[in-house]
Amino acid sequence: MRPKDLEKEEAIRAIALKIIAEEGLENLSMQKLAKEANISPRTIYIKYENKEDLLIKLFIDEVLGTYEKAVLEGFDEAMDFETGVRKMWLNTFRYFKSNRQAYVLMQYGKSSPLLNKAFKERNIKEGQFFAPVHRFLKQNAKARIIKNFPNEVHRALIFSPLLDLINEYFEYKDRPKQIITEKVILECCEAIIKGIKL
């Protein structure tokens, strides 16, 4: 049997992400994707059921899965609060800095009903994404180190400013002066920690 060409599989994913980041999710078509990857449209259907399946797998596995790994690298839920948050902030910043395409699709995941639904279903079926982070926050709330908010609120307070700052980083990428440096990120991290601590 002829084996699957992994290079082609990778090309499909890479070029799909590229089109989404450069032209938008609403302008990704199977034919355009096939053409840019120099393959037949049929080939995509060997690897993915249909367009929705491709988008969902890109979003869940390629984007969120890879991001989860990156955030948790060197993180331990037993770390003290400040160290843990700083670690995750730096991991997130460094990961997305060199993965803008993943960042864009992740952002689309917050708007697109299809990706939203897929995210919820995946959390139910295979356990929550970022589970160690959830436990970390719960522990610290229980230990009265941080304010006693629901986990979703903690997540919003701690991580959404960071994701917004990463967007600003991309805005300044091709300009003479980058204002979002690692130093600024760490200063912002301190501000967030100060705000959330009891």
Added chain:
Amino acid sequence: MRPKDLEKEEAIRAIALKIIAEEGLENLSMQKLAKEANISPRTIYIKYENKEDLLIKLFIDEVLGTYEKAVLEGFDEAMDFETGVRKMWLNTFRYFKSNRQAYVLMQYGKSSPLLNKAFKERNIKEGQFFAPVHRFLKQNAKARIIKNFPNEVHRALIFSPLLDLINEYFEYKDRPKQIITEKVILECCEAIIKGIKL
């Protein structure tokens, strides 16, 4: 001359927002929109140049323009920092609470290259959106009331957690218990203020 039917114009906008919020920007088509609005596709082209023009005007005028008005209602850039931020947080929360469709399209604006570009061009052509807020932040930084970050950083720190919390509000809207109440929003606002103040 036969006058433009304003009800039809309003229907186009309302139903476009509805489709975007329920099925996603990537599933909005002119024919679907016309059908659901009970008009001919041609009628849309009397009021808008093309699909992109419709999307951009929806995003800039209907969503951002209306949101800007709502945020600034009762806000004065001369307010002291805490009062001003609290005012804007409550205005934002109350506005989007009853305008989920506007919220969804605003979120799409952070991903979609088309809307992103339109936003930047509009800021250059007609002056920045949320200009009073920018001046408010600059003043407070200059007066050493808050940390001396670039304005974009202040904006990320202060407003992105709020927008994320509004998303959580919608997630809990049809569940037995709403966790994102006005009380929680105000507590989060205090946390943010505490973090950013010098």
Added chain:
DNA sequence: TTTTTAAGTAAACAAACGTTTACTTACTTA
């Protein structure tokens, strides 16, 4: 009341869409 004119419609356009059919290629295994 009649004329004028833009608003609005129904139907259609070519192009692009997601997907499939019919066929060829290339690698495994017997």
Added chain:
DNA sequence: TAAGTAAGTAAACGTTTGTTTACTTAAAAA
């Protein structure tokens, strides 16, 4: 080395896309 088989291709399927053409409607202006 030959047979078997899934991977891969080129071309096409029927639909839907954004947009336009040709026509009708309705209200302001004369």
